[in-house]
Amino acid sequence: MMRGARIGRIGMAIAMAGALAVGARMTRPLEAQLLQGASYTLAQAADGKRTYGERCASCHGANLDDGEFAPPLKGEAFQTGWGGKSADLLLEKLTTMPPAAAGSVSNDQRVLLLAYLLQANQVAAGARPLPADPVALQAMVFAGASGSGSGVTPGQALPPPLAKTNPLDSITPVTEAMLAAPAPGDWLTWRRAYDAHGFSPLTQITKANVGTLRTAWSWSLPPGPNEVTPLVHDGVLFVHSFGDKVQALDGATGDLLWQYSRWLPKDTAPGLKRAIAIWHDRLLVPTSDSHVVALDVRTGRVLWDSPVGDSPAYGLTGGPIVVKGNVIIGTTGRAPGGNLIVALNADTGKETWRFHTIPKPGEPGGDSWNGLPMDKRSGGSVWLPPSYDPALDLIFFGPAPTYDTAPLRTRAAGEASNDALYTNATVALRPESGKLVWFYSHLPNDQWDLDWAFERHLVRVSSNGTTKTLVVTGGKTAIFDALEADSGKYVYSMDLGLQNIVTAINPRTGVKTIDPQKVPGDGTAKFVCPNTIGGKNWLPSSYNPATKVLFVPLFEACGEYVPVAPGERGLLSTGVRHTVRPRPDSDGKYGRLQAINLETREVVWLARQRSPRSSGVLATAGGVVFAGSLDRVFAAYDDATGAELWRVRLNDLPSSAPISYTANGKQYVAAVVGGGGHHAANIAPLAPEIRNPPDRGASVWVFELPSPPR
Numbered sequence: 001m002m003r004g005a006r007i008g009r010i011g012m013a014i015a016m017a018g019a020l021a022v023g024a025r026m027t028r029p030l031e032a033q034l035l036q037g038a039s040y041t042l043a044q045a046a047d048g049k050r051t052y053g054e055r056c057a058s059c060h061g062a063n064l065d066d067g068e069f070a071p072p073l074k075g076e077a078f079q080t081g082w083g084g085k086s087a088d089l090l091l092e093k094l095t096t097m098p099p100a101a102a103g104s105v106s107n108d109q110r111v112l113l114l115a116y117l118l119q120a121n122q123v124a125a126g127a128r129p130l131p132a133d134p135v136a137l138q139a140m141v142f143a144g145a146s147g148s149g150s151g152v153t154p155g156q157a158l159p160p161p162l163a164k165t166n167p168l169d170s171i172t173p174v175t176e177a178m179l180a181a182p183a184p185g186d187w188l189t190w191r192r193a194y195d196a197h198g199f200s201p202l203t204q205i206t207k208a209n210v211g212t213l214r215t216a217w218s219w220s221l222p223p224g225p226n227e228v229t230p231l232v233h234d235g236v237l238f239v240h241s242f243g244d245k246v247q248a249l250d251g252a253t254g255d256l257l258w259q260y261s262r263w264l265p266k267d268t269a270p271g272l273k274r275a276i277a278i279w280h281d282r283l284l285v286p287t288s289d290s291h292v293v294a295l296d297v298r299t300g301r302v303l304w305d306s307p308v309g310d311s312p313a314y315g316l317t318g319g320p321i322v323v324k325g326n327v328i329i330g331t332t333g334r335a336p337g338g339n340l341i342v343a344l345n346a347d348t349g350k351e352t353w354r355f356h357t358i359p360k361p362g363e364p365g366g367d368s369w370n371g372l373p374m375d376k377r378s379g380g381s382v383w384l385p386p387s388y389d390p391a392l393d394l395i396f397f398g399p400a401p402t403y404d405t406a407p408l409r410t411r412a413a414g415e416a417s418n419d420a421l422y423t424n425a426t427v428a429l430r431p432e433s434g435k436l437v438w439f440y441s442h443l444p445n446d447q448w449d450l451d452w453a454f455e456r457h458l459v460r461v462s463s464n465g466t467t468k469t470l471v472v473t474g475g476k477t478a479i480f481d482a483l484e485a486d487s488g489k490y491v492y493s494m495d496l497g498l499q500n501i502v503t504a505i506n507p508r509t510g511v512k513t514i515d516p517q518k519v520p521g522d523g524t525a526k527f528v529c530p531n532t533i534g535g536k537n538w539l540p541s542s543y544n545p546a547t548k549v550l551f552v553p554l555f556e557a558c559g560e561y562v563p564v565a566p567g568e569r570g571l572l573s574t575g576v577r578h579t580v581r582p583r584p585d586s587d588g589k590y591g592r593l594q595a596i597n598l599e600t601r602e603v604v605w606l607a608r609q610r611s612p613r614s615s616g617v618l619a620t621a622g623g624v625v626f627a628g629s630l631d632r633v634f635a636a637y638d639d640a641t642g643a644e645l646w647r648v649r650l651n652d653l654p655s656s657a658p659i660s661y662t663a664n665g666k667q668y669v670a671a672v673v674g675g676g677g678h679h680a681a682n683i684a685p686l687a688p689e690i691r692n693p694p695d696r697g698a699s700v701w702v703f704e705l706p707s708p709p710r
Contacts (some may be wrong), residue, residue, distance in 0.1 A: 005701035039126035040115035051109045064120050065507040070228065071263025074120045079142075081261060085276060088137035089301070092116060097552050107132060143635060155253060167235040167250055167663070168257055168298045171426070173280045174233060180390050185662025187232040189539060190275035190319060194388040195458040198542040199619050202658035206622040210636045210707055211646045216668055216704035217254030221247075226674030226698040227272050227656045229616070231283075235663035236297070237280065239672065239700055244272045244288050246295065254702065258300035262287050272677055274538070274656070275319025275385045277327065279346050284327050286316035292327055292344055306349035308342050311335045318384045322346055323395060323431040330357070330382020338380040341397055345459035355433035357382060357399040357422050364436060365421030370412050378403040380423050383538055387456040389469060392486050394428045394437060396471055406573040408445050409521050419444035424452040426471055431588060438488035442473075442481055443512065443548030447519050448501065448561070448573055449532045450476040455540045461548055461599045463491055472598060474541070476534025477501060478554055481510055481596070494601055496594060498535035498583075501528060501690035506517075511585060520561040520574045531559020532571065532578045533682045540616040540657050542625070544639065548599040551625050551639070553613035554592040555683055572575050580685060590686050592630050593617070595642065605642035611690060612683040616657030616673070626669060628654030630680060631690050634671050634701070654696045655680050675697030 035687060053062070061067030064074045072078050075391060082090060094110040095103060105113070111132045111383045119125065145698040170185070172507045184190045189200040205213070224242025231238045237251045244262035249255065264270060267291045277284040282303055283295040290312070294303040313335035316628065316673030320329040326343040345352050350388065357380030359366035363375075369377050379402035401423045402408065411418040424443040429436055442452040452475030459470050463482075470491060474480040477499040482491040491512035495502070504513040520526050529535075533555060541552040560579045564570040570577045590612045593603035615628030624645065625637045634654055652673040660669045675681075678697045684690065 015246065015534045025232075039128035040118055040123075040130035041127070042119075042125045044112050044115035044130055045125060046117040046404065048109075048112035048114070048119075051112055052107070052116055055105055055109075056113070057336050059507070060476070064117075071529060073117055077261075077263065079121065082142045085142055085301075086138045087114065087140040087142065088134040090117070090142075091134065091137055100307075113233065123555070135549045146410075154295045155559045164255070167252075168248065168258065171236055171297060174278050174323065175280075176322075176390075180388075181253070181281070185232075185667070186234070187230070187661050188278055189231070189321060190229050190385045191455060191657075194321070194323075194390065195388040196455045196540075197457060197623075198455075198540055198546060198616065198657060199544055201621045202660050202662065202667045203620070203622045204437075205620065205624060205660070205705060207624060207638055207645060210622070210624050212706055213648075213669070214706060215701045216252075218702065219247075219249060219254045219256075219700045221245075221672070221674065221698035221700060223698055224270070224674060224696050225272055225655065225676030225680075226672050226696075227274050227674060227677050229389070229657045229658060230670060230672060231276060231278050232661035232663075232670075233278055233297075234658065235661075236669075237661070237670065237700070238274050238276065238283055238297075238516040240276050240285060241697075241698060242272070242674065243532040246276070246283065246300065248284055248297070248300065249700070251661060251668065251702075252666070254700075256511075260285075260293075260295055260300040260302075262289075264289055266505060268464070271315060272317060273319060274317065274383075277320040277322050277385075279322035279327070282346070284320050284322060284346070286319055287465065288316075289314050290331070292316070292320060292329060292349065294327075294346070294349060303556060304349035306344055306351070308344070309335075309340050314340065316356075318382055321385045321388060321395070321542070323388050326352055326431055328386065328395060328431060329496070330383035330386075330397060330399075332383060332400075334378055335433070335474075336375040336378065338377055339382060339399065341382060341429070341602055342436065343431070352439075355427075355429060355434040355436070357397075357427075359421060365419075365439065367416035368421045370408050370418040371415050372407055375408065376404070379420075381453070383451070383453050384455060384540075387458050387471070388431065389458050392469070393430065393611045395431050396456040396458070396485070396486065396617060397427050397429065398453040398456060399423055399425060400451045401449055402572070404573045405445075405447050406521065406575070409519075417444075420446070421691070422459050424450075424475065426456060426483060426488065427471060429484075438480075440483050440490065440510075443475055443477070445522060447572075447574055447583075448528060449578075450530075450534060451537075452476070454536065454538050457541070457550070459545065459548075459598055461545060464618055468596075472543075474536045476530060476532070476536055478530070478535030478552075479512075479551075480596075490590060492601065494596065496535065496554065496596075498554065499529050500558075520576045523563055523575075525563065527558065528561055529558035529583060530555065531557060531580050533557070533580065533679060537679050539679065540611065540623055542617040542619040543555065543598070544619045544621075547619070547639070548597050549604055549619075549639070550596050550618050551617045551627075552594045552600055553615065553627055554594055554598065555612050556583055556586065556590050556592055556608075557581065557612075557683070580682065582686065592644065592684070593625070593627055593637065595625075595639070604640075607637060607642040611687060614675075614680050615654040618658040618660060618669070620660055626658045626660075628673075629673060630684060630687065630692070632673075632692060634658070648701075648703070651695050651699055651702055653680060668702050668704050670700060670702045671699070672700055
């Protein structure tokens with residue numbers, strides 16, 4: 001770099017690592033620091049430009065920032081992504097390029113490419129060549145974009161920064177035993193543990209003191225809808241946000257520790273996610289372009305990046321679980337032949353097995369599609385992560401309905417069945433092989449889009465004089481089925497009284513009798529309770545294993561299934577569109593929170609309100625239940641009576657599931673907000689007086705008890 005070169009507007013520069021160290025005293029001009037740390041020649045950059053044109057431009061674009069298939073390599077996005085990282089990491093990243101021929105670019109070519117990238121990002125050339133030695137490159141650190149300012153005045157000695165403890169410095173690897181039985185202050189899976197209870201054993205916050213909760217901190221997330229449940233381990237909170245950004249935050253202070261931002265192809269819109277996973281030293285993150293990315297929990301650095309499935313029609317709306325070294329995740333979408341459950345090796349990202357949520361003819365359940373060939377079968381989306389029972393070594397998924405109902409409406413002569421398995425079923429798989437052990441069909445041949453695809457609670461309760469592990473799960477009808485986890489044998493059902501489709505349930509088999517007058521598709525309108533949004537939806541319930549009580553968020557509404565005009569498709573392929581309307585006996589209260597004892601099957605209490613429920617539920621060992629609603633209220637309830645104990649109004653509506661955790665020994669309650677998800681948008685018309693921010697102000701809100709006076 002030429003002496004006296006101006007650096008105030010350099011978008012990316014390389015400096016000696018010591019110059020950026022905490023408390024470093026800059027005794028020489030900043031230009032001198034850059035001269036020692038970074039140098040490449042114009043000849044290197046010219047050769048790198050030729051290599052780039054041959055090997056990289058087809059994806060990243062001729063101008064480095066105009067490619068359709070890969071992220072920009074210059075400008076703000078590149079600067080933000082590489083700011084604070086050393087040059088050897090970028091050189092290492094180039095070994096994975098191009099993805100279809102990783103390792104085909106020689107080490108010498110990679111050094112030349114790196115020189116060209118420096119030039120493209122306005123780092124001036126010098127007399128000394130850029131070294132190929134990774135150790136030498138470690139001393140060169142990319143500085144972030146400086147905007148229009150000039151930075152610190154050259155030659156100034158800065159006072160030492162305030163000392164801070166970084167919880168990532170002491171974070172421990174997450175083992176499978178920890179996932180099965182997390183430390184009380186951790187929240188390690190979507191519903192805290194493999195059993196999907198969504199229950200916190202923490203007791204600092206109680207019925208007696210919850211009324212004094214106050215805001216500990218809040219953090220603005222990237223704007224957009226947000227339905228993700230954060231994870232917490234060793235006081236670090238990890239959260240996924242709209243636009244495929246992941247952030248690690250100090251759970252006690254809300255300080256940003258690192259951020260990962262994914263570049264999405266130009267034809268890929270960002271989508272909602274509901275869960276991420278943690279295992280050993282890595283965070284497992286689904287992306288909107290249907291990859292799973294493994295991030296280093298300490299730095300956010302990408303450890304591996306693997307596509308899921310082999311069709312662009314697959315999406316990843318739910319999230320993964322990690323069992324026995326496998327990252328297991330289900331796909332969503334309208335791919336011909338249905339969706340997949342895929343396992344990736346947690347160390348490498350390589351696919352280890354896949355399971356088709358719609359079976360092929362000749363497989364168990366494969367002859368339940370009215371004779372349709374595989375390319376005419378659709379659906380079986382997996383909207384949420386599974387549960388796992390380590391004692392039985394079984395994972396439990398719930399595929400959703402088909403997207404093409406018309407061919408299944410009438411059972412053809414000679415066909416085995418039109419049940420459309422494994423839609424609306426619970427499937428139990430071996431986590432190491434994906435082998436199907438058993439399945440149970442909750443609502444076969446679903447013509448209403450009334451998914452039975454939500455959380456599967458694994459509970460130990462007494463039934464008929466014996467105590468067994470049951471899989472308890474509810475569908476949109478707000479009917480809950482209980483199955484024996486080892487075999488799938490039906491045990492019982494609970495109808496919470498919000499549906500008019502099922503007229504009877506067989507007490508031995510659980511087979512449901514359907515009112516034929518409620519089946520759409522005959523050209524007449526159908527009044528159905530609930531409508532397609534459901535009395536129960538993906539917003540998860542919470543189960544207290546000590547009291548055997550399940551706390552369920554519900555929506556009291558019905559709808560009309562109205563025939564569409566000729567040529568219109570409507571909902572699924574039923575030839576109808578759906579509306580929402582109050583129940584016939586409605587008093588204008590649509591939101592319900594209901595507590596049910598799973599051992600006695602009796603309702604403990606229910607709390608009703610005008611505003612529809614918009615969040616999942618968190619029950620705690622302190623006797624407090626937390627839940628949010630469409631009017632931006634986040635509230636706490638007495639778990640024994642349902643009485644409201646505390647409430648706060650947030651900046652946007654809570655659309656995920658609240659959690660509780662500890663940092664530095666103190667209990668916190670956290671909720672992610674960010675309206676705009678499908679569920680929240682479709683329940684809003686019944687309460688038009690509730691108006692929420694149109695720009696979707698996503699945030700994390702964290703609450704604490706006041707500190708005792710000193």
